Amino acid sequence: MLKYIGKRVLLMIPVVLGISFILFTIMEFSPGDPARIILGDYATQEQVDELREEMGLNDAFLVRYGRYVLNAAQGDFGKSYRSNSPVVGEIAARFPVTLKISLMAIMIAVLIGIPVGIISAVKQYSFADILSTMAALLFTSIPAFWLGLLLIMFLSVQHHILPSVGSDTWKHLIMPSLSLAAAQMATIIRMTRSTMLEVIRQDYIRTAKAKGASSRRVVFHHAIKNALLPVITTVGLSVSNLLGGALIIENVFGISGLGTVMVNSVKSKDTPLLLGSVMFAAVVAGFVNLGVDVLYTYVDPRIKAQFVKKTKRQGAGT
Amino acid sequence: MTEGKRLPQGKVKKRSQLKEIWLRFRKNKLAMFGLILFLALVLMALSAGFFLDYDTDVVKMNMKDRLLSPNAQHWFGTDHYGRDVLARIVWGSRISLVVGLYTVGIAMTVGGAIGAVSGYFGGTVDMVLMRIMDIFLALPGTILAVAIVGALGPGLFNVLLAMSMCRIPQFARIVRSSVISLRGQEFVEAAKACGTKNSRIIMRHIMPNAIGPLVVQATLNMATTILGVAGLSFIGLGIEPPMPEWGSMLSEARDQMWYHPYLMWIPGIFIMLAVLSLNLIGDGLRDALDPRMKN
Numbered sequence: 103m104l105k106y107i108g109k110r111v112l113l114m115i116p117v118v119l120g121i122s123f124i125l126f127t128i129m130e131f132s133p134g135d136p137a138r139i140i141l142g143d144y145a146t147q148e149q150v151d152e153l154r155e156e157m158g159l160n161d162a163f164l165v166r167y168g169r170y171v172l173n174a175a176q177g178d179f180g181k182s183y184r185s186n187s188p189v190v191g192e193i194a195a196r197f198p199v200t201l202k203i204s205l206m207a208i209m210i211a212v213l214i215g216i217p218v219g220i221i222s223a224v225k226q227y228s229f230a231d232i233l234s235t236m237a238a239l240l241f242t243s244i245p246a247f248w249l250g251l252l253l254i255m256f257l258s259v260q261h262h263i264l265p266s267v268g269s270d271t272w273k274h275l276i277m278p279s280l281s282l283a284a285a286q287m288a289t290i291i292r293m294t295r296s297t298m299l300e301v302i303r304q305d306y307i308r309t310a311k312a313k314g315a316s317s318r319r320v321v322f323h324h325a326i327k328n329a330l331l332p333v334i335t336t337v338g339l340s341v342s343n344l345l346g347g348a349l350i351i352e353n354v355f356g357i358s359g360l361g362t363v364m365v366n367s368v369k370s371k372d373t374p375l376l377l378g379s380v381m382f383a384a385v386v387a388g389f390v391n392l393g394v395d396v397l398y399t400y401v402d403p404r405i406k407a408q409f410v411k412k413t414k415r416q417g418a419g420t
Numbered sequence: 421m422t423e424g425k426r427l428p429q430g431k432v433k434k435r436s437q438l439k440e441i442w443l444r445f446r447k448n449k450l451a452m453f454g455l456i457l458f459l460a461l462v463l464m465a466l467s468a469g470f471f472l473d474y475d476t477d478v479v480k481m482n483m484k485d486r487l488l489s490p491n492a493q494h495w496f497g498t499d500h501y502g503r504d505v506l507a508r509i510v511w512g513s514r515i516s517l518v519v520g521l522y523t524v525g526i527a528m529t530v531g532g533a534i535g536a537v538s539g540y541f542g543g544t545v546d547m548v549l550m551r552i553m554d555i556f557l558a559l560p561g562t563i564l565a566v567a568i569v570g571a572l573g574p575g576l577f578n579v580l581l582a583m584s585m586c587r588i589p590q591f592a593r594i595v596r597s598s599v600i601s602l603r604g605q606e607f608v609e610a611a612k613a614c615g616t617k618n619s620r621i622i623m624r625h626i627m628p629n630a631i632g633p634l635v636v637q638a639t640l641n642m643a644t645t646i647l648g649v650a651g652l653s654f655i656g657l658g659i660e661p662p663m664p665e666w667g668s669m670l671s672e673a674r675d676q677m678w679y680h681p682y683l684m685w686i687p688g689i690f691i692m693l694a695v696l697s698l699n700l701i702g703d704g705l706r707d708a709l710d711p712r713m714k715n
Contacts, residue, residue, distance in 0.1 A: 120555030125567055132571035239450075243696035245647055247654050248670060248688035251677065259678055346560030350651045364563060365655055368570025376567065384558045 107396065114388045119171065121384050125377050126167050134371040135159075139183050170377070180374035182367075189378035192363065197382070199269045200352070200359035204344045206279035211287040212337060216330070219294025223302065223329075224321055234291060241288035246347055250281035250354040267356035278355045282347050286340040293336045298329040331402055338394030342387040444708040451704020457697035465513040477507045479662040487680055496686050499669070500676055505683065508664035509690055515665050516694055519580055519649050520642040526584035528638050531591025536622050536630075538592065539599030550596070553589040561586040565648060569657045579658050583645050594637050598630035632709040639702035643695045650691050666691045 137153040138145070154160055158169065173180065179189040222234045257277060258266035268274050301307065302325055310324045311317075349361035360379055367375040399405045445451055472478060482502035490497040496505035538549040556564065568582035602608060603626065611621050650667030652658030659665035661672065666687040673683035 116551065117555050117558045120552070121559055124555065128567055128571040133573075239696065239699065240692075243643070243647075243692050243699055245650050245654075245667070245670075245688065245691050245695075247651055247667075248684075248691065251670070251674070251684055252688070255677060255681060255684070342560045346562030349562050349566060350655055353655045365566060365657070368566050368657065371570075376570075380559065380563055380567065383560065383563060387560065388558060 103396075103399075107392065110392045110395070114385065117388065118381050118384060122171065122174070122377055122381055123167065125380055126170065126373075129371070129373045129376065130163060132371055136183050136371070136373065139371055140186070174381075179378040182375040183372045184367075184370055184375070189374050192375060193360065193379055193382050196358060196363050196379075197360050199275075199357055200345070200348050200361060202269075203275055203278045203282060203348060203351070203357070203359065204341065206275055207282035207286065207344055208337065208341065210279060210283040211290055211340065214283075215287040215290030216294050216333065219291040219333075220298055220321070220326065220329075222291065222295045223298035224317075226299065231295075235295070238288040238291040238295075241284045242292075244284060246281045246285060247350045247354050249284055250277060250351055253277045253281060254354075269355075269357040269359070274355075274357075278351050278357060281354070282344055282351050285347070286337075286343065289340065290333060290336060293333050294329065297332050298325065301325045301329040304328075327401075331398070334394055334398055334401065338391050341390040345383050345387060441708045445704050448704045448707060450700050451708070454697045454700025454704065457693060458701060461513050461694055461697065462517065464510055465517050468510045468514055472507050472510060474511065477504065478511045478664055479503070487676065489680070490682055497680070497682050499672065499683055505669075505686055508669060509666070509686060512664040512666045512669065512687070513690070513694070515576070515659060515663065516646050516649065516691075519576070519583065519659075520645045520694075520698075522580050523583040523587060523645045523649075524638045524642045526580075527587035527641070528591050528634065530584070531588040532595045532627075532634065534588065535592035535595030535597075536599050536627065539596035540603055540618065540622055540626065542600075546596075549592070553592050556586070556589045557593075561644075562648065562651065565652060566655075566657055569652060574657055574660045576659055576663070579649055579652060582652075583648060586648075587641055587645065590641065591634070591637065594633050595630055598633060599626055602626050602629055636702055636706045636709065639698055639705060643698035643702065646691065646694050646698070 135150065135154070137150045137157060137159060141149055141153060158166060161169075170180070177190070181188055182192055185192065218234045222231045225231055253264075254266045254277065257264045264277055265271075265274050266277075269278075307320060307324055310320045315324070345360070348359060349365055351357075352359045352361040353365065360383065363379045364376060364383075366372070367379065445455075480503070482498075484502065485494075485498050486500055486502040488494055488498045488502075494504050494506065496509060498504055499508070534549055534553070538546045564586050565579075565582040568585060569578055572578040572581070599622075608621060608625055611625050616625075649658055649665070650670070653660075653665045653667035654671045656668075656671065659668055661668055669687040670684060670691075673680070673687070677684040
């Protein structure tokens with residue numbers, strides 16, 4: 103198992119390298135001189151040229167990229183052009199808020215999505231099923247930022263229940279998490295419903311029913327375990343979506359998290375900050391997906407069995 | 421579809437299959453609702469040029485009529501520059517649909533080609549191409565789009581480019597997996613034995629059989645593209661004002677939403693309807709193409 107995890111972590115390296123290369127290239131095309139950005143509009147051309155030389159901006163593209171990668175490998179992701187503070191510190195300061203919203207969103211999506219999906223499948227074609235299917239359809243189609251605006255309008259402006267902007271207390275995080283969660287929740291409802299419906303028709307469920315197990319036991323003991331397996335993957339994938347969604351949601355609620363860092367660094371051509379934050383997001387998403395895959399092997403004995411057999415055989419061979 | 425080729429009346433058989441899919445699709449009330457909704461939006465977009473002039477009706481400011489609530493003359497009211505919201509919504513449908521269609525078109529062509537080559541040839545080609553796709557997939561789509569638009573600058577063309585780049589890997593993967601499942605089939609081997617060129621085998625024998633999941637993905641992808649473009653425009657990294665993109669209309673409405681909530685409701689509802697219609701069509705198509713999948 104450790105070997106597998108190690109291999110997956112190692113495989114992340116080329117992916118992150120690739121991402122950094124793509125972004126480095128993209129930012130190369132963007133107009134604007136970093137030295138000019140740092141010094142501001144009032145600096146003389148000589149000062150700009152001097153700084154360019156000092157920063158090594160006159161070197162060839164690949165030389166600069168190579169230098170960036172070498173520094174990054176030693177944990178030095180450079181300094182932000184705008185604030186002149188280290189990129190690592192900036193990300194460490196901003197990520198916790200994004201993490202909080204994303205975790206809350208995942209929890210909301212899972213805690214509502216899975217039970218609703220199960221009820222929807224068990225009571226297929228009932229009123230509850232139709233209602234939840236409709237709700238899921240609606241929530242996949244609503245733009246998250248619009249949902250956020252609507253929530254602000256109802257809960258902050260008209261009823262003063264929740265604060266609208268900022269991220270000081272947990273109350274501030276409810277609306278952003280809800281808006282982020284909606285689409286993921288809808289996906290989870292639909293996924294749970296369809297896998298559950300598939301499982302319910304299996305022979306072993308009929309057997310369980312035939313031997314007189316109560317319908318509650320059939321659902322909770324026999325069906326759920328198998329039905330939830332694909333749902334786990336969906337939850338893992340939604341983390342990546344949440345990080346992307348945070349870009350826009352943080353803007354709606356005036357939260358200065360990782361998403362805001364990315365948007366601002368793009369707008370202000372702050373290449374080191376953009377590269378650092380995007381690579382960080384990719385690594386987070388990568389580790390979440392790895393975690394999901396590992397969890398999968400534990401939850402599904404069939405995969406685990408496969409894995410154990412394989413390692414044993416390999417062990418015997420060597 | 422492959423069966424049809426062997427029959428002497430192959431073409432007839434092919435048509436009947438399409439018809440069968442249509443019959444199944446038609447039975448699905450939600451999907452039909454989505455189709456009608458979508459066609460209505462398309463009609464709206466197409467007719468926009470006939471009774472609206474972009475310069476005078478859509479983008480020209482008219483400060484004396486600013487922020488009028490919906491009334492008989494301005495059905496959806498006017499915005500803070502006194503522009504008729506209905507006219508902007510109608511024109512906005514053009515932008516959303518055009519960006520959606522082009523994005524999916526480009527992504528499907530490029531991604532489909534990559535996926536087909538990757539799946540058909542396998543080996544090193546496959547590995548290299550798929551690793552590159554993995555890099556793109558590791559990034560959340562919105563982030564990649566933001567980076568590309570940020571570097572190239574906002575605007576219709578750059579948004580289109582950014583959105584298509586983000587969607588390429590998804591199409592590549594889908595096509596690749598269909599091609600892999602098809603390439604070992606007898607009819608492909610038969611074609612090979614006849615000395616058919618690889619490009620012809622892919623285009624004429626494999627792709628027609630792989631088109632189903634591709635169409636479903638394209639429809640659903642168009643929905644997410646419309647959402648994505650609206651989101652980008654909302655944070656100021658998409659279509660730029662004064663072009664009436666629905667997301668940027670919402671962004672402009674933010675300062676007015678306390679006193680003029682209709683400015684916020686209307687564009688949002690239209691984004692939702694467009695996305696909903698495509699999602700319904702996509703779901704319906706999936707069920708119609710593969711009846712076994714339907715619950």
